[in-house]
Amino acid sequence: MKAAVYYENGPPEVLRYEDVPDPQCHPKGIVIRVEAVSIEGGDTLNRHGGPLMTNPHVVGYQAAGTIIEVGAEVTHLKVGQKVATTGGWGSHAELRAVSAKTAWLIPEGMDVRHAAVIPVTFGTADDCLFEFGRLQKGETVLVQAGASGVGVAAIQLAARAGASMILATASSDERLEKLKAIGLTHGINYKTHDVVQEVMRLTDKKGVNVIVDSVGGPTLQSSIGSLAYRGRVSMVGAAGREPMRVDVGSMMGGNRTLSGVFLGAEIATDRVQKNIAKLIADVASGELKVMIDRTFPLSEAAEAHRYIESRQAVGRVLLIP
Incomplete structure (x- = not known):
């Protein structure tokens, strides 16, 4: 698969567009074909100075797309469904493997690009305002x-x-x-x-x-x-x-x-799981809105990161494989 990778921390220029091995599906996980990547603030921070968990490293928390493989222990998801996903890394790629616990079904007819933005972003905002x-x-x-x-x-x-x-x-x-x-x-x-x-x-x-x-x-x-x-x-x-x-x-x-506040510490809890599902539904119904500033091809990940760091964007910047 193609992915935006880097071999060392640094400015956006460290990102390269290369072929890397396809991810493997964990028994408790899924693999999706990525249709939209929401670049998070943490993605740019990790590229700048975070740990490299893979070599080369594929950065990124959030992406949405279509399930192409389901682990043997997963019963509530199936191939062909569209989901919004989160994970510690791996979003900046054509394919992504994640835990089934951090994948939420996208309602029928909802824009996949909008769904890609929601879990961490809206879930974090909600916790900041109400839980804490x-x-x-x-x-x-x-x-x-x-x-x-x-x-x-x-x-x-x-x-x-x-x-x-x-x-x-x-x-x-x-x-x-x-x-x-x-x-x-x-x-x-x-x-x-x-x-x-x-x-x-x-x-x-x-x-x-x-x-x-x-x-x-x-x-x-x-x-x-x-x-x-x-x-x-x-x-x-x-x-x-x-x-x-x-x-x-x-x-x-x-x-x-x-x-x-760190949403990741509780993302597998029933409270957060249900809350993120509700936030996705609220965006799907039009009660809440996603603001997408710009989209870039995955091959231009370095330019997208550079644009985010210029502090011009209002809302999220997406990568499209």
Whole structure:
């Protein structure tokens, strides 16, 4: 099969388009013919400095496609069905082997490209807001990196839950403007404005109740500084690639909470399995929307990664084998 691979960590240029052996089907797994790859923020982080689990390494968490092989111990899936899948690596390829536990059926008629985006992205946003952020109707929300995949999902989920105000940060006014159609109340351009000052101005110095932070580094400090009394930060990544040095002293006086969130730790649980299935159904019905910024051929994976890192995208960037 063809795949986008690399032999060492580094910039997008390390990615090569090569022939590699087809993946083997585990007794508890499936193999799919990939139809759409959703490039996750973690994919670019892993390419930049993560472990190489295979040689050459095929990076990537999320992909959707058609099942072409089913393991002997799998009874709930069959060849020919379309599924959205997640896994530790292996999405950037024509074929992909994954555990049957991390594959969700795609409803009849749903766009496979949309389904490819959902499991990790929407599942993570949902956990940040509700499982760990404990968001209640009428509360206020700040989404750091609002134009990211998790950001787009979080804005919509917060709006659906009845948040009274939804703020989000991004690198340009143009990107923020596109988010208003999915529920954004106010955008904050972090290149031209101090995020904490803007949050306090927009909330009459009260701060926000729940924050979704996928950036980390210095951005996490601005999240902590933007919290209301009893506010909660869900920290879900380090997309900024900067050291995570923060002062949490201010959290005590305000009875504030900082939670680390990693969907993968619970992805095989009934709770998360059912939640992701529901989120896929909600997108299929039109209740929630997927924002696809651009698609690239799998052979242009390096260019796609380069585009993502330019911080121009709003929503997800896909690879099509």
